[in-house]
Amino acid sequence: MKSSLAEGARNRTLAAGVLLPVAVLAAFRLLFVEPQTDLLAMRRVELEQRRGEVARARLAASRLPQLEAEVSRLRRRLAILHRGMPEAQDASAVxxxxxxxxxxxxxxxxxxxxxxxxxxxxxxxxxxxxEVTGGFHELASFLDAVSGLPRIVTIDRLSIRALPSGKPNSTIAATCIATTYVLREPVDGVDAVRGEGRLRR
Known part of the structure; x- marks a missing residue:
């Protein structure tokens, strides 16, 4: 009986010796390894997101020269249009x-x-x-000259009627609306050609 008790104690010690390291390993895995594994998985997701952001940034950066060229082209075009539209103080000259x-x-x-x-x-x-009076050829010359003005001027509602004969150089009367376009003054002195700032209403 003594030997069976000793053998039982030895088996329990052996079982405890095997179970204790297994329990320690399980606790270590539960407390340290799994949280680190979850953290590692989160870091991988973040890394993939950052890689996506970097790829989008590189794509945007590769398009930057074309966008800068387009902005430059649009600024040149705006400057040309600006020359065709006087500011308010120039309207009387037009x-x-x-x-x-x-x-x-x-x-x-x-x-x-x-x-x-x-x-x-x-x-x-x-x-x-x-409202002007003259001949057909003179009116055509006037309309052609208006189209060649350095400022933008459009002609609308052109109406032509014959005048009673009497003056040889005045056979028609024409009425029209000549519209010129005037830039509004920029607020705070910001250059309107560069497209910066807000315009006064």
Whole structure:
């Protein structure tokens, strides 16, 4: 019986000797390895996200020269358009140039009146109601000269009527709306050509 007790104690010691390291390993895995494995998995997901962000940033960076070229092209085009649209203080000069073009085209200016301005986004339309008399060829010369002005001027609502015979150089009367476009002044003195800043309303 003594030997069976000793053998039972030895088996229990042996079982405890085997189970204790297994329990320690299980506890170590549960407390240290699995959290680190979860942390490692989270880090891998973050790494993949960062790699995706880097790939998108590289793609954007590769397109940057084309975008800069496009911005430069648009700025040049805006500068050209800016030359075609006077600022408010230049509008009277454009209106005078319409009258000068009529005189050079040998038309007689009967009336010349500024209609109510119409606001646009960053500009205003300044319609001018014109009435001229002269001949068909002179009117065609006037319209051609207006299209060649350095400033943008459009002609709308052109109406032509015959005049009673009497004056050989004055066979028609024409009325139209000549509209010039005027840039609004930029706020805080910011350059409107560069497209920076906000425009006054």
């Amino acid at each position: 209106l005078r140039s319409l009258q000068e073009v009529a005189v050079r085209s040998r038309l007689t200016m009967q009336s010349f009146a500024l209609d109510e301005t119409r606001p646009g986004e960053g500009y205003e339309e300044w319609p001018v109601r014109l």
